[in-house]
Amino acid sequence: MNKKELKDVKVNGKKVLVRVDFNVPMKDGQVTNDNRITAAIPTIKYLLDHQAKVILFSHLGKVKTVDDLKKCDMAPVAKVLEQKLGQPVKFVNSFEGKELEDAINQMHEQDVILFQNTRFADIIDGNGQISVDNNGAATAKRESKNNPTLGKYWASLGDIFVNDAFGTAHRAHASNVGIASNISESCLGFLVEKEVKMLSQGVDHPVKPFVAIIGGAKVSDKIGVIEHLLTKVDKILIGGGMAYTFFAAQGYKIGNSLLEADKIDIAKEFLAKANGKIILPVDGLEAPEFADVPAKVTDSPEIDDGYMGLDIGPQTIDLFEKELFGAKTVAWNGPMGVFEFRNYSVGTKAICAAIAKLTDAFTLIGGGDSAAAAIQLGYQDKFTHISTGGGASLEYLEGKTLPGIEAVQNK
């Protein structure tokens, strides 16, 4: 990897600005899942062990209206972080201005500051005023539109920038690209470094045979992924709701299954140029309504009138297992069915199990829902890597460069 890593940078005594991903789920002012905070600890501990002054910041939720200022307050995160680190974390209830600058100037080595939600800058303008339109919707957008003054200002607060937030790496925001473009030294944190190494190994330098599994709801979300992966893989196994647009392209009856009629042509195009690389389901599980009702197994891709296909069927599971056998690299994005319903989680679970059996392969899950499915179904430790960034890993699978990583200095 050509990007600077933490270990390439001298952080002792330096003010280190760390863009973390503390976008944790909250309920009634409490953090309900602290996995993302836990995941940031190795980078923070490394910096503390090397006598840095650690200045942390992140977005939290979507800040679109004034009400969101309360809902997306970062203060509870500081409390959780304090417990995990076993040392005080000074929370600064602002993201710019004198209070923040004073707090940073007073820092000693091994102190930790967490400042307020970077997306508050989407609703608070450069004069500290709330900025909304007639409907109460935020208009300042300084963080999410990468306001150059804000990026420069944040960069001026520290000596070194560490990007450890993979979840926003596909966005050019002030708190990643803005800072990285205005500071003399920047590097990747441990989390982002691992993501980039794993995705690059899985997608850019795959050991063959390389089999991709693509599922989920919509073809439209995965066009870029299929397009890019077709140039890399030996096979693409397609499942999930998106398979029905392919079936429609082949002239099958699909009942009330998910269909994107305007994507039938692109599905035809993919099938024509795939040269046999695209493998579609051969049967399915159908239901009379979108509900967790007992499934009816079909014996072909066709779905009965009045029914909808909600999962792949047993023959498809056999077929996909055979296709996966002997694979040396597997990349998976998108569940095979409506895994949230117990009756229609069978295909996704079977694919998890089939991949887990490949002990001699590099196995990668990219994307929010497939990662959630694998974890929910108990396969958390059975893959080489489960990417933490939904949108970011999807864009990586599309072959796009991620601006948040691109902006970090090369070695």
Ligand code: AMP
């Ligand atoms: P995605 O975010 O595109 O990966 O899609 C994930 C969603 O696709 C999940 O919420 C699944 O319930 C849904 N999904 C998968 N298969 C189907 C299907 N056959 N019909 C409807 N929704 C599906």
